[in-house]
Amino acid sequence: MPLVSTAELVSAAVAGGRGVAAFNVITLEHAEAIAAGAEQAGAPAILQISENAVRFHGGRLAPIAAAAAAVARVSGAPLALHLDHVVSVGLLHEAGDAGFGSVMFDASKLPYEENVRATADAVRWGRERGIWIEAELGKVGGKEGEAPLDAHAPGVRTDPAEAAAYVAATGVDALAVAVGSSHAMTERTAALDHELIGRLRDAVPVPLVLHGSSGVPDAEIRAAVASGMVKINVGTALNTAFSGAVRDFLAADGRSVDPRKYLAPGRDAMAATVAGFLGLLVPAVS
Template identity: 85%
Template sequence: MPLVSTAELVSAATAENRATAAFNVITLEHAEAIAAGAEQAGTPAILQISENAVRFHGGRLSAIAAATAAVARASTAPLALHLDHVVSLDLLHAAADEGFGSVMFDASKLPYQENVRVTAEAVAWGRAHGIWIEAELGRVGGKEGEAPLGAHTPGVRTDPAEAAAYAEATGVDALAVAVGSSHAMTERTASLDHALIARLRRSVPVPLVLHGSSGVPDAEIRAAVAAGMAKINVGTALNTAFTGSVREFLAADGRSVDPRKYLAPARTAMAGTVADFLGLLRP
């Protein structure tokens, strides 16, 4: 099936007061698992490659992007390709040649005015190249090299009035907001501020994105979608399933040296995780 765009999936979800899910790709097995999980669930999904994942692949985007796109095109599920948490302008500009329909350009660590300036430039570039641009305001925290941020750390939660002004000043197509989740959580214990999500939804004219959803319990995700979240990002939960499966296999069989023996069940475990998350988002 041809690639669909992130804009198309998020727009359709927003119109129906539901959300679409985006899953992080690190290896070919991740991409295959996401496609299989979406087929299992009978639901569209977004495959996203982060700048950290590109760095893992030696800083070269082309190979992992081509492999992920090939998996998506071979799937019977509608799948989109997204470049996530990009801070490098070179990587942003590479998106247009590698089949990406959207990019999350992350200037959230910069002072507000600088964030606005560079994000507006990224959006202008995106418009010229048919690329849908997501940005972040507030600090979700927990990315590699960062400690998780406390819920009451100054500047962490996204302010609705500031978010509305930011969306207008930058022209972004979607906005990732900080409402209580954190990246890289391996336990699903996050408690979201649903009243804040609702206020943001009323204030911000573009779709809202929840990062760090791996650490958010099922009921909290459903409530977040009901309050206005349109895109739900999941990464660590796939890695937890992958690594748990590999550990289980190697503990039971300490002699096998064929990686296919443990990568196959790991891929299946990730596909199940994808299907479970997608099931949460059905109307």
């Protein structure tokens, strides 16, 4: 199936009153698992490659992007390609040639006015090339290299009035907000502020994005989508499933040296995790 755009998938989710999930790609097995899980669930999904993943691949975007796009094109599920948590303007400018229809440009560590200027520049660049731009406002902790952050600390969560001003000033196509989740959580214990999600939904004219969804329980994700979240980002949950399956295989067969033997169960575990998350994003039937 041809690649679809993130904008198309997000627009369809908004129209259908549901969410769409974006899953982090680190290796070819991640991309294959996301495609398989989406096919199992009969749902679309977004394959997203972060700047950290690009760094893992020697700073070269093209090979992993080409691999993910190739997986998407032979999948029976509608899949989009998204470049995530981009800090480097140079990497942002590689997105179009590498086949990405969307980028999350992350200037959230900058002071507010600098964040606005940098993000507005990214949006102008994206508009000229038909690339959809997501940004972040607030502090979603847990990113690699950051000190631990209490998702419930004062000043961490996104303020609706500031979000409205930020979207107006930058022109972003979607906004990632801080509402109680955190990146890199390995236990699903996050409690979201659903009243705040509703206020943010009413304050801004663009879709809301939930980062750090791996640590959010099923019921909380369903409630978040009902409250107004649209794009649901999942990364660590795939790595947890993958690593657990690989550990189990090697514990049972410690002499195996063929990586295909343990990569296969790891990939299958990720696919099951993808299908499980996708099943949370459709409206409940009353």
